[in-house]
Amino acid sequence: MNVRTTQPSKMLGSPIQLAILTLIASIHTAHAQEQSPAPAQVKAAGESTAIAEVIVTGTKRATSLQRTPVAITALNAAALDDAHVQTIQDVVNLVPGFSATAQGDHGVITMTMRGVGNDSAKTEYADPEVATFINGIYSPRPEGATSLLFDLEGIEVLRGPQGTLWGRNATVGAVNMQTAKPIIGETSGNIEGGMGNYNRLGVRGAFNVPVSDTMALRFAYINEKHDGYVDYQTLPSISIASQQAAYAASNKGSLVGFQTMNPNLFVANGPKYGAQDQSAARISMLWKPTAAINWNLSYEKYTDRGTPGMNLMQTPRDGQKLWSALIDTAPAVERNSDALRSRLDFAINDGMAMAYIAGYSKFSGSSRYDQDGGAAVPTSFTTGGVHQENNTVSSNYVNYSHELELQSTGKRDVDWLLGLYYAAETNDIRFDIPIMNGTQQGSVGWQGSFIQPKETVESSAAFGQATWNATESLHFTGGLRYTKDTRTNVGGNGYTWNYDASVPQTPLNAHIDPTKPGQGYSPSKPSNDGTYTGDKVTGLARISYDLNKDNMMYASYSTGYKSGGLQDGGRTYGAETLTNYEIGSKHTLFGGTVKINNAFFYEDFKDFQFSAPVTNPDGSHTLATNNAEGAKIAGFETEIAAKLTKDDKIQMSLAYTPKATLGKLIGGSNDYALPKCVADPTISTCVDVTGFTMPHVPKIQAQFQYQHVFHMGDATITPRISVHYESESGLSVFSDHFGAPDKQEAYARTDLGLRYAAGRFYIDAFVRNVSDNAIKTSAQNGFSNGNGTQVWQSQFLAPRTFGFNAGMDF
Template sequence: MKHRYKTLSATILAVLAAGHAGAQDAPSTGDGDQQLDEIVVTATKRSTPLQRTPVAISAISADTLDKERVMTVQDVTSLVPGFQATTQGDHGVITLTLRGIGNDSAKTEYADPEVALFVDGIYTPRAEGAAALLMDLDSVEVLRGPQGTLWGRNSTVGAVNMQTARPVIGDSSGTVQFGIGEYDRFGARAAVNVPMTDTWALRVAFAHEQHDGYVDYQDPIGQIPSLADQQAAWLASGGAAADFQPINPNLFVTSGDKYNAQNQSAFRISSLWQPSDALSWNLSVEYFRDRGTPNANLMQKPRAGQPFWSALIDVAPHLERDVLALRSRVDYDINDHLSLSYIAGISDFSGSSDYDQDGGAQVPTSFSTGATFQQDRTNYSNYFSHSHELNLKTTGENTIDWILGLYYAAEENDIRFDIPIFNGTQQGTVAWQGSFIQPEQKVSSTAIFGQATWNISDDVRLTGGLRYTDDHKENNGGRGWGWQYNPAVPQVPISTGTTPGPGTGFGFGVGGINDGEYDHEQTTWLIRADGDITDKFLIYGSVSTGYKSGGLQDGGVPYDHETLTSYEIGTKNSFRNGRITWNNALFYMDFRDFQLAAPITFVDGSRGLGFSNVEGSTKVSGFESELNARLTDNDRLQVVLSLLHQKKLGTLRYAGSNDYQGLPACPPASGIGNCLDVTGNELAHAPDAQLHVAYEHDFDLASGARITPRISAHYETESWLSPFNLGDGDKQKSYARGDFTLRYEAPQSKWWMDLYVDNVADGRVRTNAGRTQVSPGNFIYLSQYLPPRVIGVNFGFGF
């Protein structure tokens, strides 16, 4: 079908160039004839024009990524209908939600999101690396709806594929970019294409971004009570006068690296070898390094006299991540009608972090009363993954176009995660502390898939697809160690050098045994029909399914897999001789056994990560629309709209989370200490409406230079931040957020400069929520937030 699409595209362009206008075209404005650039996507694992691809897909070009200052996958979300990215928990991991469906489990070693991330078509289980620096990309493709047939693993509700810029044989060129801004921001990016021979080229890319943290440290002096008040609080709690000690203010952090800082670097070298027209081999090696800091939990309503972007911190932030990735793709045209591809990837991830989970929500009244000290510490986390895909597909013009594929992916990981929780300060008494040590977890997925399109006529096509997947997971030797409340044991926070175990004198016992195995087989499928109403109006309808495997949670307890069935009708339209494209999708999704993950406390007082399956159906319906227009040769407009309806959870009576203190006590049979019935609640991160508008205008100067102001505005209705739906503190209210850039370009000199203002109105947008209980019915809510207003300048040139 590839050649057929190319022929059709060439025909359309030729007709447009001849000035032909369809019945639905608007009259010519006389402002020029410059069309929108044709976008080519790989959603069907073939290179096809976006407007001829019957899939709900948003394709964001390198030019748009640059103009919108897209640095991470979180920055992409406003450009895609129904897309949300949130920062969650102590790992600082970005988790994705699409069409109202998403989860938080990707921040753990289980790492099974509903929105799968791919880089050059290779599944990337660790979002920490893939989503950190979007470096030297050709495009980002976001496929909406289940992609279980061709894309497979964990693409339950969609997939994001980042296409890196590949070497170009025979081309010698490059770009360099520098930037400075508020919070001591410094950025540098470069990419160079080097022709080595007539059949071989290299491309080298580098990126570095850093800025100071947004969160200031509050001074404990002036907040902690007087010595007399401290002693009175200690005695009132039942403590002995002889055991009293004053609060040590040196336990609070007042200097050094701040929370919400960035310090990330990446380097990639890519090779393209093409010894003949029939054979090509793309190979790249990439290294990513992160030495920033996690995002802080901030009080939604700060204490009197304290700035909003500040916190009373007693755990200094720490974050280290290193990711080394190898990606390879070999394409071989067997003949004029068959092509064989082998796509392989290897990734080695290691990391550690330290985090102030309590966020300084309460000021201690004594060394052991009035507040909670909680340190979340990943001592180490190591993940090694590899994947392999072999596919055979037809090329050229055929009555039936088909693709067959084999897929295998595996991951091995080990992790140690410690949580000391103390009353008052870390000088105080143990509330609970534990150590979760998982020395070996293995994940493997094997699949076979096929998809075929019957070209019934030049205008009508029918597609069917099928994928069989066999998932296997096993935990070996994993233990959850918990505090045994032995008063004879010194009550000090567990250190990185402490090895829990009986007889070690550290006061820990086994709270959970994680050993176990999980196996499941699943078939996903697709049926789709599409047709050309005119050469500029494509309509399609599809029924498709997605799947995410279950697994083993802490304690070795299994949880079930989840499935999604989606019904969708879409249109793709072009107007005004290719100057306007307007794409729409109407969908209804039936989501079953949705997995909700959260840290929970069990009835015996031990803690762990718990998974709960929502029984029955979670139904979501909605409408999406994308408009791109070249209004004149100097004016461009983009509009992205998403509307969601229903969004109601099925049945889940025992949902728990330690991030939300004060939940009611659960029946002992539930196994959970505290929980809430969330049956029928609304999904989190699923606003009723999202609207993004971007407009830019070129002012051409007599010198040949150009000035381009660009305004981007994003609006969302209110949305819940958790399935608990606990009120205003658990909600992000309706908001509007705007960005502005002013670019000066000197095309003849190949250099440019821009001034940018992100978050012009300095709005405060929450990405998650949690709460600390002060007294029965009285809570302090904490959240992480999108960055404040930031102003800066970038400069770049090409050669």
């Protein structure tokens, strides 16, 4: 299938015209259905199998997707398997207006929805605008979002602020993953193994065990591994005479102190960047002692021994390929997490139910990362190149949460829900950045250690929502949530190299304690000690109208909120808020063989928390967070699913975002070579990005999927194709300043699959990124090639991958 990657308006038609025509056509069809079905519609319904009803819990109730007046994409286990989904970054191809980017030094994924996100939401400093939940329990740190998605019932992606029912940091949306639950009285399971290129090996399985008439257990396991994508380049041969000349040129003609470069400092073998080695196991229990009590409890263990992604040169050096780098820091990742999740449901009577939802998680991790990515080949041991590592020496957090919900049940004039929520978190981290001139043998350029021994977060909330069913067709919904947040930093500080001539100039590492005198480091002043307290009321107002049993429309006003917090020096930054205006419709047409869901939205985003590493006028480095004015964002989304015949199914989605404009913001970042800052005297370099386009927001984002089932006796063969298209999008707030190097051009990515199934056995083959596109997810030009030219580097989505999985159900 050929897909044009230029002139998107010709490919899709005018997006706004398409949006309006889709909505008008679906409403027109709805009225035509209500009067009397056309013969063609009756015939189509008779020859096709209707698309199965999807039940969602986005409103904290089990409701039909097509009867729920919220923009939700629901992906069941079969859809996740078909798309070979393993991480959140795989989910974005299936959801309109959703983006996810990889951030190398922490190896985590940050999310953007409807134009709002935060690339810095990868450490304890910043929270995400898109909240992630597992079984309704908030996952506070981004490492949780990269955990393997295994043995799931499905994923629901809610677009728009979910500040009333879902609460914490669901500023612009929420992702709720539901793990597979045990089934009482059933012995069943599945097992699967797979192989692929880059030496990919994978195995997963699940087993359901009945314990008694009231209890069942479920065991699930997964391990996925493959080699890294980034090959190691060899240090070019540089003559001793050339090294001496370069050294003398920078040392007033003297060769005193000269050393030859040690090629052994450059990595030539071992694990490569971009490797996967992740495992997880889960045990779940369902206990139902009476008809009124239902308790789901699970424990999950997750480990990651893979490697981070790598910043690659957008234009490789002569003779080198894109997926390679001159690397002087071997990659390493070690992450461990434990999670305990519980939900206890109790039916008080026929009209009322209570739920107690609790979670506990513990995380520890470390990583080592080559930040400079070999942007320049050194000319001598201390000239030409830069050696920079970004090392998380240790990172730990403990989080727990409690939520109590009381809600009405059954059919009634007013449906209501009340809730209380409390969450607490404790973090500590040590993060080192050694920067050496030339190579690790060279002199110190700058180096420092950020040590935060204790940071705490507390969040409490009370919320309620009610829907008045004025008639069988007309419904009014209102909701409010009050949230209070408190953050504290205790004993944290940055320790910066003080250029003491009596201390050997060696790269900072985990064996050096920069807090001790005589090590060559001085603490920053003031320290990071401080307290932040803030509160906010968020709300929802919505009206929905059922045109008939298959068609409905809704309009809503909703607000979202993300807490402010603390930054280096104990300084505070304020909360950010988002107000969303939305009009939507949902339609089930042609006897249930076609479903169309639409949404128009306008977002008023205020006090955007912009975080970036910056250099202060005194030469010290810090991570600064400022509240920008915000942004104005408008767009349209549509999702279409159709069963053309009983064996042919298509799914399409479109997100059109013509407006995503930043408000007033003076942006600085050490990841970019920016001009001297005049507008903000607190940082050295900056750009006024007021009026620029928000990053990671293509004007057009479209998805098309098609599959056909061929029957061969008792077996089936199902080929499938998935095409994802995006128009040009920026990679940072500076994209309109830098242009093409800081943008991802329009592209189309194609994935293919072929599944053979016979009884309980199946083989599923896949090819992802068929055309092997180099698709950027981030950019930086903070390093020079040694001749004064800044080198553009990026991280990329994975290259072409292929493989197969074989398994069976029992």
